Amino acid sequence: MKIIKSKGPEIFDIELEKDILAKNRNLAKENKKRFDRSNILAIDIMGSIGSGKTSLIKAILKRLEMGKKVAVIAGDLTTTIDAERIETEGAHVLQVNTGKECHLDANLIRQAIDRMKLDGVKVLFIENVGNLICPGEFPLGAHKRLVVTSVTEGPYTLMKHPFIFKEADVIVLNKIDLAKAMKVNPSQLERDAKKINPHVPFIKTNALSGIGISKIINALGLKT
Amino acid sequence: MHEFSISSEIVKTVLDTAEKNNGKKVLSVQLEIGELTLLNIEQVGFWIHELFKGSVAEGAEVKIKTIKARIHCKACGYKGGIRSDQEDSFRHLTLQTCPQCNSFQIKVGKGRECILRRIQAVR
Numbered sequence: 001m002k003i004i005k006s007k008g009p010e011i012f013d014i015e016l017e018k019d020i021l022a023k024n025r026n027l028a029k030e031n032k033k034r035f036d037r038s039n040i041l042a043i044d045i046m047g048s049i050g051s052g053k054t055s056l057i058k059a060i061l062k063r064l065e066m067g068k069k070v071a072v073i074a075g076d077l078t079t080t081i082d083a084e085r086i087e088t089e090g091a092h093v094l095q096v097n098t099g100k101e102c103h104l105d106a107n108l109i110r111q112a113i114d115r116m117k118l119d120g121v122k123v124l125f126i127e128n129v130g131n132l133i134c135p136g137e138f139p140l141g142a143h144k145r146l147v148v149t150s151v152t153e154g155p156y157t158l159m160k161h162p163f164i165f166k167e168a169d170v171i172v173l174n175k176i177d178l179a180k181a182m183k184v185n186p187s188q189l190e191r192d193a194k195k196i197n198p199h200v201p202f203i204k205t206n207a208l209s210g211i212g213i214s215k216i217i218n219a220l221g222l223k224t
Numbered sequence: 225m226h227e228f229s230i231s232s233e234i235v236k237t238v239l240d241t242a243e244k245n246n247g248k249k250v251l252s253v254q255l256e257i258g259e260l261t262l263l264n265i266e267q268v269g270f271w272i273h274e275l276f277k278g279s280v281a282e283g284a285e286v287k288i289k290t291i292k293a294r295i296h297c298k299a300c301g302y303k304g305g306i307r308s309d310q311e312d313s314f315r316h317l318t319l320q321t322c323p324q325c326n327s328f329q330i331k332v333g334k335g336r337e338c339i340l341r342r343i344q345a346v347r
Contacts, residue, residue, distance in 0.1 A: 011344065013344050016241065016343065133262060
C-alpha cells in the first residue's frame, strides 16, 4: 500500500489497487487447495430455479451408493427444503442460507467446510442458489462446475445465458421427458450448447426416472 | 446482478482502510469496473452512497471508471475490444462473441475486474 500526501498535511490519498472480485477468486483457490489436501472431489451444481438441481443430486447419490463418503452443501436463500430432501439419500448435508444473496461465494463455502466433518468424504456436491447469472461470476473452488437447465425453461435459455454455460464443465438438459409437451427441441438446445462451449459433454436427463444419470457420473469422473 | 454484495464489500474495505490510516473523513473513492463484469455501474454507485450514510464516508464522491474489455478469439486469432454496437448495452454479457468471426470461443484478457483504486481522506 502506497500513501501519498497531497494538498497540505491533512488530506491524503491511499492507493489500494484492490480487486474486489479477485478476493473471491483467491478464496476459491484456497478452498480448492483444501479439497485437494483432503482428496475430495468438489462439484459445483448451478442452474436456474426449478431446473432440477436437487433432484439431480438425489439421483446421483442414489446411483453412487457412497453413503457418508459424499457430502452436500445446499445453498438456498432461507429454507432448508433442499437439505431435507437430500438427507434422505444418506449423505452428510449442510444447509447454507445466503439470506438476501443471489449466489454462493467462496467465503460462504470456506465457512461451511470449517463447520463440516469431512473425514472420509470423497465427493462434495455444492448446490448453488437457483440463478443463471450471478453464480457464474463467483467461483467457489470446485474442481468441476455443472450447469443444469430444463426443457420447461423454454427454447432460449442457453443463448440468453452463455456466460454461465461457458464456465461449465458439464451441461445438463433435464426434464427431457417433457420436451414434446413443451414444444422444445432438445437437439436445438444441444446445438446452442456446442456453439457456446463445444468441448464439454451435453447430457439429457430425467432426474426423476434416472435417465442420463450414469452419463453424468462418468462425465464428472465419479466411480460407481 | 450482485451490486449490493459487491458494494458492501467495497464500503467495508474503504471504512477499514480509513480507520487504519486515522482518516476522520473520506472525501472520495475511485473505482474501476470492467465492462465484462455483471455489474451495473450506476447501481454500484447508488449502493455505495447509501451504505456510506452514517459513517465517516457519508457524502464522499464516488468516481467509477470503466475498464475496456480486451479479448482474444481462439477461433480466428482476433485480439482487441468487443463489438462497438455491444459497448453501450448489456448485450455483450449475453452475446459474448468475437467481433470478427462471431465465435463464442473467446478468452477474456481484461474487463472482468472490480478494482478499488484510490481513497482520499482527511486526517
